[in-house]
Amino acid sequence: MSLGTLFSLEGRSALVTGGGTGIGRGIAHGLARAGASVIVVGRSAAVDQTRDEIETAGGSAVAIRADLSDRAALAGLTRDREIDVLVNCAGMIRRGPFLDVSDDDWHEVIAVNLDAPRRLSRLVGAGMLARRRGKIINIASLLSFQGGREVAGYTVSKHALVGLTRALANEWAGGGVQVNAIAPGYIATDNTAPLRADADRDAEILSRIPSGRWGTPDDLVGAAVFLASPASDYVTGHTLVVDGGWMSR
């Protein structure tokens, strides 16, 4: 297999949740550049914009607006579609002291960050196993390994997402389906805007990143294309940290 073929996604379809903004948008663009036709999912009009950008760049994309905390909407996303690559990127964070977090806020974070990936994996997994081909990429976090500060629901959801990644990887490896995760470090997106807006916190974070800068969504593209392509056919259950060296500090 040529190096080009090894990393090619020609003829593959990829569903990227949270593909309208930030990391998901970057990954959707990257998979499209590697040849995949991309289904971009999110609640807002941002998904239409990502679709238009991909098409303008010569790629193929459709946009679907859906709320991933709505169980009924999830089945509609995958019905009558053959999905080769599922990227569970949509995520949300609620910041605040643990004692102030309401049950509703807690459950919303778990629903979007953990239960939607679980249900989507279930919905696309059957077809992948039948075809003996499929890639699932879960977007984890450094808070899959660390406790974080006043973001308990997020931390719990991202720890569990790595657990789900390993469990499905074990179960489906013999069926030709690889399940991996990417743990981004501190990436400049809407999600982390409050941290960058706080000068002290921004300086504290930057001082711990050996690469000396915040990451960008483009920094995740290589890892995503690798884990979506034949190049990673013998890689499963792995969480690939892309963090400018934060975890090795």
Ligand SMILES: NC(=O)c1ccc[n+]([C@@H]2O[C@H](COP(=O)([O-])OP(=O)(O)OC[C@H]3O[C@@H](n4cnc5c(N)ncnc54)[C@H](OP(=O)(O)O)[C@@H]3O)[C@@H](O)[C@H]2O)c1
């Ligand atoms: N930025 C970082 O430093 C960092 C680090 C580690 C992990 N991550 C993870 O990376 C992923 C992407 O985050 P980001 O940093 O790129 O921030 P972002 O731009 O805020 O992306 C979050 C995406 O999730 C979608 N989303 C949220 N709730 C949804 C819902 N109920 N239904 C459908 N879509 C929903 C949003 O789209 P709509 O608003 O249009 O619905 C948005 O596109 C998240 O899982 C996050 O936890 C980020």
